[in-house]
Amino acid sequence: MTERFDLVIRNARVATASDVFDADIGVKGGRIAGLGLSLAAGDRELDARGRVVTPGGVDAHCHLDQPMAPPVRMADDFDSGTRAAACGGTTTVIPFAAQEKGQSLRAAVADYHRRADGKAHVDYAFHLIVSDPSPTVLEEELPTLIAEGYTSFKVYMTYDDLKLDDGQILDVLSVARQQGAMAMIHAENADAIEWLTRRLEAAGRTAPRFHAHARPMLVEREATHRAISLAELVDVPILIVHVSGKEAVEQIRWARSHGLRVYAETCPQYLFLTAEDLGLDDSYKGARCVCSPPPRDASNQRVIWDGLNDGLFTIFSSDHAPFRYEGDDGKKPAGQEVPFRHIPNGIPGIETRLALLYSEGVLGGRITLEKFVELVATNPAKAYGLHPRKGSIAIGADADLVVWDEGERVLRNQDLHHNVDYTPYEGRVLRAWPGITLVGGEVVWDGQFHPRAGQGRFLVCGKPTLGPAGART
Incomplete structure (x- = not known):
């Protein structure tokens, strides 16, 4: 029977x-x-x-309950964040256990487990953020954590509290090569951004819209080129995260044409927002769309769509970084409208990622249904060692x-389930x-949310199983 x-x-x-x-x-x-x-x-x-x-979607780049310098606080923890994920069709999330400078990487992982335990409605894994690659981290903690199933990590080329210099990046990439881990890189030139920011501030140009002026495409282009070069020197695959436009795309295409294993990720904000969403005047409302890299323009949106369709992009993630607009712990720190330098970077998107791409990509005739599944579920699972289970x-x-x-x-926004008081896609x-x-x-x-708090399982990740960059496997 x-x-x-x-x-x-x-x-x-x-x-x-x-x-x-x-x-x-x-x-x-x-x-x-x-x-x-x-x-x-x-x-x-x-x-x-x-x-x-x-x-179910695999959101391989999102931030939940990540420690922030007071008074700023992320709006979504593992309860509200995974609730929103589930209502938007995402069934696995991979947020970041972020090391603070001077902190043990192991301690950061333990803290993140405490934040997640008993709260998640969907399954989850952790990326690591390496901000202080001390000898102990490089020789002991990072190799051991990779062996335990934390097989991916992110390094930053910008943000004072996170950025690594080139030598430190080479050290970390070397560990990735030795241990078979996936290295993710936030590619923007910190010194160029700081130089531009100081000049803008001196001219009194501090409204949210000037965030985009301080981060033109060339700072992403240069850092992308440098990240590729460092990875080539070590001979290790890398994944460039949240690619925003043509100039970084051209660097990745060049790398691919030379046989380098460079993968790329992009996000909804680079398809559905432009720099104009940061404001056309000095209104503070544009703070809601401050993220890094910033949105570009319509011509760059077309470049990103082309890259999704032709295989340039491996993964489509939300980069959900939830901060409330009103109140004193989000986009208005201590309740104040602050210069763009001090506006918390990031926008919400964990619940809207899939519907936006399905609506405008698949039903809009820009990508196939198979490509949609590849970008939002299969490739993220492969990149971070969760396939074929996920x-x-x-x-x-x-x-x-x-x-x-x-x-x-x-x-x-009133129909969404995150703990953020706006969506940048309101009215779409x-x-x-x-x-x-x-x-x-x-x-x-099923039109209503059925809670599973604490039933979401922590996932031990294996080694990446993506094929050659740009190839479907």
């Missing part, structure tokens, strides 16, 4: 990174146990006729799934939204 499934999703239009096909999906014990036509009965059944079913619809994979509803809806007309989100075969979103 055939064992019954716990759940069968009937008549699904299944979309993976390589194929789109019609099938039933059978779930047993939280995993996909059957995939075919006319599967045996399930204890529960869900009819997805006429609807696309994709793997990011796939296959026998044995976790039953993390999204059943899509197509149809117009207006994006309004979307063409689709996740109708049902399942984590391990359990419905967490």
